Amino acid sequence: MELNGLENFLEKIRSGRTPLGAAITFTDPAVTELSCAAGFDFMWLDGEHGAFQRETAMLHLMAARGTGVATFYRVPACDHTEIKNIIDFAPAGIIVPMVLTAQDAARAVSFCRYPVHGGTRGFGPRRGHLYGAGDFESYLAASAREPLVMIQLEHVEAARNLDAILDVPGVDAVIVGPYDFTMSMGKPGQFDDPEISALFGECCRKVRAKGLLLGCYTESGFDVWRRRGVQFMAIKNDTNAMLMGYEEMIRRAQGS
Numbered sequence: 234m235e236l237n238g239l240e241n242f243l244e245k246i247r248s249g250r251t252p253l254g255a256a257i258t259f260t261d262p263a264v265t266e267l268s269c270a271a272g273f274d275f276m277w278l279d280g281e282h283g284a285f286q287r288e289t290a291m292l293h294l295m296a297a298r299g300t301g302v303a304t305f306y307r308v309p310a311c312d313h314t315e316i317k318n319i320i321d322f323a324p325a326g327i328i329v330p331m332v333l334t335a336q337d338a339a340r341a342v343s344f345c346r347y348p349v350h351g352g353t354r355g356f357g358p359r360r361g362h363l364y365g366a367g368d369f370e371s372y373l374a375a376s377a378r379e380p381l382v383m384i385q386l387e388h389v390e391a392a393r394n395l396d397a398i399l400d401v402p403g404v405d406a407v408i409v410g411p412y413d414f415t416m417s418m419g420k421p422g423q424f425d426d427p428e429i430s431a432l433f434g435e436c437c438r439k440v441r442a443k444g445l446l447l448g449c450y451t452e453s454g455f456d457v458w459r460r461r462g463v464q465f466m467a468i469k470n471d472t473n474a475m476l477m478g479y480e481e482m483i484r485r486a487q488g489s
Contacts, residue, residue: 242303256470258283323361326381342403387413406446
């Protein structure tokens with residue numbers, strides 16, 4: 234819907250472009266507003282590792298309205314209440330972390346869809362229905378496909394169960410989380426390790442073969458991930474961006 238920038242995001246992928254995103258952890262919605270102005274294609278609002286509360290999440294989603302930037306929200310866990318607390322604010326996608334099994338994936342889909350669409354989502358349309366000012370039938374039709382159900386592949390156990398996970402109806406996208414993935418394999422941050430690189434490639438091929446959207450979070454190796462078939466990438470979070478900016482300004486001011 235126009236409210237959350239999803240169509241712009243999907244159109245960029247259909248046209249062969251690679252949407253780029255920022256991960257937001259700061260509570261101030263001005264950070265999201267600024268990041269949209271910087272030219273990103275999507276926001277990854279981080280309710281897992283960020284300091285978001287429910288009201289904060291809504292303000293960040295509102296800050297992106299009208300920019301055409303897609304807004305994805307990562308919940309802390311695959312939990313009905315955690316998803317219910319956010320989904321009524323109409324994000325373009327719900328990112329569910331640490332999905333390890335097909336059962337986890339099925340629960341994520343169920344929590345994101347109303348019973349009329351086969352799910353268990355509680356009814357409280359709020360912002361998605363423009364607080365009652367929107368057309369209800371149009372909203373209900375859109376809710377069959379929005380928000381995107383985006384599961385994170387970030388553990389070696391999930392890789393072992395990937396075939397079954399990808400067979401779950403209603404999963405829209407898989408996002409590779411390489412940092413947690415390498416931790417689960419006892420090789421933290423060793424993205425170029427042959428075993429890890431081969432497993433990343435195999436997982437990405439399986440996701441694309443199923444016709445699902447494929448994304449990742451990475452701050453390097455962009456061409457490598459593109460060759461693996463990744464269609465969208467979150468490339469920086471706000472804390473690291475601030476640190477890098479400050480360090481660069483200090484070096485410039487010192488004349489180094």
